[in-house]
Amino acid sequence: MSVKILRQAVQSFLPSLAPVRFVAEDGTAVKQSAGYTEPADALLREAYRRMVLGRRFDTQATALTKQGRLAVYPSSRGQEACQIAAVLALREDDWLFPTYRDSVALVARGVDPVEVLTLLRGDWHCGYDPMATRVAPQCTPLATQVLHATGMAEAMRRKGEDGVAMALIGDGGTSEGDFHEALNFAAVFESPVVFFVQNNKYAISVPLARQSAAPALAYKGVGYGVRSEQVDGNDVVALLSVLTAAVEHARAGRGPFLVEAHTYRMDAHTNADDATRYRDAAEVEQWRTADPLDRLEIHLRARGVLTDDDVAGDRSDAEALAADLRTRMNTDHRADPLELFDHVFAEPTPQLREQRALLAAESTAQED
Missing domain, CATH: 1.20.5 (Single alpha-helices involved in coiled-coils or other helix-helix interfaces)
Structure with a gap:
């Protein structure tokens, strides 16, 4: 193989030099040159609605933990754009393989919120039917779900189905051997799986710089021959565009795709963690200005896609969801x-x- 052809082959796997984005922190549109297609207004409107519901679910679940109704809860506040975009990029017959932090994604996927929290209340290992929902059990061990997703994707490929599996994973999980084994297997067999890394900068208290010297986690794909991309994880417009392209890439039989989303975990690792011991308030405040929900609301209002009545209606629906969750969680589970x-x-x-x-x-x- 000539050097020119080899260079072109390597370039085809590399992510963009800067994370793909469509919307800046202040909600204004930015010029997009990475070749991705902007999602339709209707999809963005739906993304906003689900993000409002997801954030209210997350804050209610956090409150339930403080009230003793949950044993533990890993908040995903600040990562709603990632959670919602992942779900909206999939079809109903595709599979989602979540981590313990992806409860908002499960609610957006249509899983009963009480069933989502059953694991975290300590009643069952999984409170919902994975086969009916096409959502694998939330995974607490780091990166093991990535292998499961790859296996499911390969099974669907061998059966002649056109389904796709998406594995959600944190930045800490990319340091596990399971992650690398999954990428290698998926690349060799061209399994239709999307590896979606939500890089929220910390693996509990370990900062990203102590985990990897790579310029971005997305570059980990090229060594295995996996097409990769990095994206602004607080820009749901960019996320929907990139993840949709990744899913279409896998579904078309072109092999796996690795997407890294640069985002931030606003709350502590869990209710049992004191995040002030390893990150300062100034850092959190800086990321607060990049809030994905506020950014999308400003952007959609400016485009005339979102009105005051829409916002009020979504927030009302979110409060109804929270009230129903409080009522149904305010009971003691009787173990058999x-x-x-x-x-x-x-x-x-x-x-x-x-x-x-x-x-x-x-x-x-x-x-x-």
């Missing part, structure tokens, strides 16, 4: 000990049947 034996095997073994019968008999005796 026999649930221990559910979903262990499709067909229970004789030993499990015996153990279940013994526990049922003991429970009945105690009640008597």
Whole structure:
């Protein structure tokens, strides 16, 4: 292969030198030269509505944690643009593989908010039906869901389906071996999977500079032959454009796609974390000026796509969602000990049947 051809091949995998963006922090449009298509106004309007709902869900879930109704809650405040764009870029028959921080994405996907929080309340490992929702269980171990997504994508490809799997992952997860194994496998077999990295600058308390010396995490794709891109993660217009292109790339049989979104986690890692120990208030305040929801609202108002009535209606719907969530979460879950034996095997073994019968008999005796 000539040097010229090799250089062209490498260039085809490289991300843009600067993150793709359509809208600046102040809501004004910026010139876009990366060749991506701006989403339709109707899609942007829907994105705004879901971001309003998502943020209200997130703040309500945080409050429920403080009230003792949740064992833990990892907030995604400030990352709503990433969460919503990921969902809107997929079809209903595509698969989403989320992390523990992607609850807003699940709500936007149509999963019952109470079922989303079932894991975080400690009732079940997963509170919803993954097969019915096409949403894999929220993954707490770092990066293991990336391999799962790659496996699902490859299975769909081999079955002749045109579905796509999208794996959501944090910047910390890209330091795990599972992430690199998934990229390598997906590239070799041209599996239809999109790796979506939400780079919020911290892996709990570890800053990005202590994790990677790469100019951007998006550059990790080129070594595996994976097309990559980086995007402003607080600009939902750019996110929708890039993620839609990535999904179409994978669906067309052109292999996997890696997207890195530059965003920020406004709240602490979880309610058990004290973020003031490793980042200062000035940094948080600086990112607050890049709020994705405010940016989109200003942009859509200026274009005449969003009115005062629209904003009031969306906020009213968000309050209704929060009120319903409070009501349904304000109950104590009654655990059934026999649930221990559910979903262990499709067909229970004789030993499990015996153990279940013994526990049922003991429970009945105690009640008597």
